[in-house]
Amino acid sequence: MKYLLDVNALVALGFNDHELHRRVASWVKVLASDPHGEVATCSITELGFVRVLVQATQYGFSVSQARSLLQQMKRAKAPRFSFVLDDHDISRIPSWVKTAKQTTDGHLAQLAKAKGGILATLDEGIPGSLIIPADV
Secondary structure, eight states: OEEEHHHHHHHHOOOOOSSSSHHHHHHHHHHHTTTTTTTEOOOOHHHHHHHHHHHHHHTOOOOHHHHHHHHHHHHHSSEEEEOOOOOHHHHHHOOTSSSGGGGHHHHHHHHHHTEEEEEEEEEETTOOOEEOOOOO
């Protein structure tokens, strides 16, 4: 199964001092043992990863440092990363999206579904997504 990581899951996975790093890393470790398991990123999640690591003072990354970290993560042997091309426009936004906060979540959930995967997140309340479990 392909799991498109949302920005918060990707940040938690990539930053060892993140409060939810252990949770996401444990889940990814289990997923990596599945020969059909893979995690995925897309333009939105990769750009969001860089933006969060650069803007948040607790991380203190430069753009080049954040980009380098993401590239290292994607080159690792486990988990296997793939890249999902985003060819969806606003016409594909799910009908459950009602607020500005839901637009990106809805877009990513629909993109993952259309590409044969599922959105993996730490956020509750995104229809059709997988909430990364706390206990793996």
